[in-house]
Amino acid sequence: MIRTDVLVIGAGPAGSTAAKHAALGGCDVILVDKKSEIGAPKRCAEGVSMGGLESLGIKPNPQWITRKIEGVRLVSPNGTSVWLTSEKVELPEAGYILERKVFDKHLAMDAARAGSRIMIKTLARGLQRVDDGYIVDLETMGEEFQIKARIIIAADGPESRVARWAGLKTATKPKDMESAAQFEMVGVEMEDNHCIEFYFGSVAPGGYAWIFPKGDDIANVGLGVLSTRTNKSAYEHLLEFVEDCPATRNAQPVELNIGGDPVGGMPKKLVTDGLMVVGDAAGQVNPLTGGGIISGMTGSMLAGRVAAKAMKDNDTSKERLSEYEKLAYESIGKDINRYLKVKDYMLSLSDDELDSIAEAFKDVEFEKISTTELVKKLVKVSPRALLKLGRLF
Numbered sequence: 001m002i003r004t005d006v007l008v009i010g011a012g013p014a015g016s017t018a019a020k021h022a023a024l025g026g027c028d029v030i031l032v033d034k035k036s037e038i039g040a041p042k043r044c045a046e047g048v049s050m051g052g053l054e055s056l057g058i059k060p061n062p063q064w065i066t067r068k069i070e071g072v073r074l075v076s077p078n079g080t081s082v083w084l085t086s087e088k089v090e091l092p093e094a095g096y097i098l099e100r101k102v103f104d105k106h107l108a109m110d111a112a113r114a115g116s117r118i119m120i121k122t123l124a125r126g127l128q129r130v131d132d133g134y135i136v137d138l139e140t141m142g143e144e145f146q147i148k149a150r151i152i153i154a155a156d157g158p159e160s161r162v163a164r165w166a167g168l169k170t171a172t173k174p175k176d177m178e179s180a181a182q183f184e185m186v187g188v189e190m191e192d193n194h195c196i197e198f199y200f201g202s203v204a205p206g207g208y209a210w211i212f213p214k215g216d217d218i219a220n221v222g223l224g225v226l227s228t229r230t231n232k233s234a235y236e237h238l239l240e241f242v243e244d245c246p247a248t249r250n251a252q253p254v255e256l257n258i259g260g261d262p263v264g265g266m267p268k269k270l271v272t273d274g275l276m277v278v279g280d281a282a283g284q285v286n287p288l289t290g291g292g293i294i295s296g297m298t299g300s301m302l303a304g305r306v307a308a309k310a311m312k313d314n315d316t317s318k319e320r321l322s323e324y325e326k327l328a329y330e331s332i333g334k335d336i337n338r339y340l341k342v343k344d345y346m347l348s349l350s351d352d353e354l355d356s357i358a359e360a361f362k363d364v365e366f367e368k369i370s371t372t373e374l375v376k377k378l379v380k381v382s383p384r385a386l387l388k389l390g391r392l393f
């Protein structure tokens, strides 16, 4: 039987980050993924903030960046646009559109360079608790084998099962799982192909539609919906969106991505004896945007570091590992809870309310207007909308 200090299950951004930091901390680490190619297929619109990468100590690399983003266009149901570009507002930070198939591999390579052993096309099938860790059943190329590990880091994504095998209640409720569908398309005609676009309202019930440019006429075009708000599938909504949207009417798909995005926040417990859960598997996703790359990597960096300290202390109990839970709630949990409230507010707005808010703000120079003036403007267009916002805080 193979033995290791830390076994990371899942080599997405979260798993590779956890493996890297556990290895840097001196642990023997094995990182497994059921896929034969790390990063493919992608299930992602590939947007990240510059500040997010910086906070993780990751230098932007042209090999995995397809576009630098310089602004945002918000589009209301009747097509009214509000532009948030550097001329109109001081953007807190710009962003990048990645090539996830390359980015994810680079993260796994970083984990390997830090000392992790990587096993691809290796599926974790189950685990059992033993005195000083877990025995995990795995399969690769039709062959079954076992790994004994002191600590498991479950980084197995939105359909995670590993943490549940160990008794943690991490299953995402159907009402909190956004269904997403996306085409990567060519022939996309955006008004400004250095800005990302968000479309709100009944075009994507419970979520929004997006166009994220990856090149002059190439973009990820997708949307997320909540099944509690529509009887149609995300794919059906996407087909309608692509046909109706002026930017995509003449575009052709070269890739289809379908996936779930857990947008209900983090479960209460992220650790049990000898096991920590990270990334999408731990609901480490911004519930407003559905973005989980940076938050998941932040959570898993913390988990990897705690794993290394726990191994040094020779204490892998849930009490020792709960340091990770505490740090994760402090660093990302608070923001996630705040965004949950903003999301509730956004979902409470009708198409008409969204249109009148966009109409009122379309020409605003956000740089030159105070918060009080902004609130006054909102009261004028939609007192009901402001009341709803007030109740949330």
Ligand SMILES: Cc1cc2nc3c(=O)[nH]c(=O)nc-3n(C[C@H](O)[C@H](O)[C@H](O)COP(=O)(O)OP(=O)(O)OC[C@H]3O[C@@H](n4cnc5c(N)ncnc54)[C@H](O)[C@@H]3O)c2cc1C
Residues within 6 Å of the ligand: 009, 010, 011, 012, 013, 014, 015, 032, 033, 034, 035, 039, 043, 044, 045, 046, 047, 048, 122, 123, 124, 125, 155, 156, 157, 158, 180, 181, 182, 222, 257, 258, 259, 260, 261, 278, 279, 280, 281, 285, 290, 291, 292, 293, 294, 296
């Ligand atoms: C359509 C869509 C668009 C999105 N757009 C964005 C965006 O623009 N920006 C952003 O920040 N986020 C976005 N997200 C979310 C983002 O993709 C996820 O938050 C991110 O991939 C989570 O990383 P992860 O490592 O936790 O999980 P994943 O990337 O899902 O990786 C999990 C890995 O675990 C492996 N695995 C699972 N089970 C097992 C097993 N039993 N044995 C071995 N391996 C296993 C899988 O093969 C997979 O490689 C989007 C999501 C969707 C669905």
